[in-house]
Amino acid sequence: MESTQFKNYLKKKYKSNKIFFDDYMHEALYSKFGFFNNEIVRSQKGGDFLTSPEVSEYFGKILNKWIKKNNIYLNITEFGSGTGSLIEQIDTENKFAVEISSTARKELSKKNIKNFAKLNDLSFKNSDLVFGNEVLDNIPCSVAVYKNNKWHEKIVSLDDVGLSYDFLEARKETLDWIEVNQLKGDENIDVEIQTNIDIFLENIIYKLSPKNFLFFDYGFEQKDRGKRKYRSLIRTYKDHHLSVDPILEPGYVDITYDINFSSVIRKLKNMGYESSLLLQRDFLINNGFDDYFDNLQNKLLLSEGMENLKINSQLSGLKALIDSNGLGGFYCLEAKKI
Known part of the structure; x- marks a missing residue:
């Protein structure tokens, strides 16, 4: 996908040169240009991430x-x-x-x-x-930023030379969400709304x-948000690795938070x-993990050759689930x- 095509699509759909981040994220993931709507199956070993x-x-x-x-x-x-x-x-x-x-x-x-x-x-x-x-x-998600004693929202500007970030006063629904969740403004932390x-x-x-x-x-519990060392908890993935800022390669990266x-x-x-x-x-441990793990370990003792390798791989997968x-x-x- 050419970024110019995507940008023109956004301008036509939203009839604006500026859109809120949640609209941008939706289009970058799910539109006809989106990350999840092409011929590549994303959640597999040959894709971009594994769950x-x-x-x-x-x-x-x-x-x-x-x-x-x-x-x-x-x-x-x-x-x-x-x-x-x-x-x-x-x-x-x-x-x-x-x-x-x-x-x-x-x-x-x-x-x-x-x-x-x-x-x-x-x-x-x-x-x-x-x-x-x-x-x-x-x-x-939307993104709220607290600065100058006031809540703002991150927006994506559809510039002639590309995409960039800017800020507008927060929408009412964003302010309502902040109030309901009893969040206090912190100029060092972006809030994923x-x-x-x-x-x-x-x-x-x-x-x-x-x-x-x-x-x-x-994710996290709100009481622990301050322990996270990152200002923003939004990130992207591509080819099983952390990737670029969300607006740099729309349609080619998974955007998540x-x-x-x-x-x-x-x-x-x-x-x-x-x-x-x-x-x-x-x-997993509360619902039978140990039974499956012990059964595989017992089978491993009796196996050899390719079967032994297969069971070892299954045990490794199980261990990864509870790491x-x-x-x-x-x-x-x-x-x-x-």
């Missing part, structure tokens, strides 16, 4: 075990399914994938997983479980009234859900309808 179910199939097996333990069976729905590496491990026909990427939906169809482009395409009205792995961090995650949750609850939510993602789970929990509480937050490591400095340090949010 837990690609690292180890046992992530899905453990989730499946949790689902059965909690007697969850009606209209199990995953958002942001990608190629289906997680939902394919769920042992039921009564499962559905919602995935905006047309490329990924083709892969889901190959696996005979019922899939839809958006929430409103689903025909049913109730669900026992809505879940997602690393889906929240791809829901576009999650109003679109709130809307995402609202729409799901109004449409499906799920009994349970389950989300896995990287750390989730403020305190905000998500507050929103769910207001919508009638009781939440608990724990590390991914703890969720506190990596995937194991991600958060797991469980929410149950009260």
Whole structure:
């Protein structure tokens, strides 16, 4: 994609030379020029990033075990399914994938997983479980900056020579989100505004009234934000590595950010859900990790040759899932309808 094409597309759609960052992020990820809408499957070894179910199939097996333990069976729905590496491990026909990427939906169809482009395409009205792995961090965020005793928002200017950042006074919805989440201004910290995650949750609850939510993602609790050494928690990935600033290669990099789970929990509480937050490591250990690991270790002792290498690889994948400095340090949010 030529950046000039993308810039002209934005100017025509928004009828302006300036757009808010959340609009920019949405277009850079999901428009016809977007990162997720081309012929490349992103979440795989040959793509740009790997998530837990690609690292180890046992992530899905453990989730499946949790689902059965909690007697969850009606209209199990995953958002942001990608190629289906997680939902394919769920042992039921009564499962559905919602995935905006047309490329990924083709892969889901190959696996005979019922899939839809958006929430409103689903025909049913109730669900026992809505879940997602690393889906929240791809829901576009706005960016608020506090300076001169006032909140501003980061915008993207569509200049003749390229894209650049500028600032405008914060919109009302941004100020409302800041107030609801009781955030104090700090000129050294940018705030990723999650109003679109709130809307995402609202729409799901109004449409499906799920009994349970389950989300896995990287993030933080608000009380710990000051411990993060970075001003901004937005970043990009390409070819499995951290990449450039979000406006430098639109359409060629994944744009993502750390989730403020305190905000998500507050929103769910207001919508009638009781939440608990724990590390991914703890969720997996609490739901059968050790059984799978011990079984593989026993098999390893009896194996040789290629089988031995295969089991060693499976054990390595399992270890990666609970590594506190990596995937194991991600958060797991469980929410149950009260």
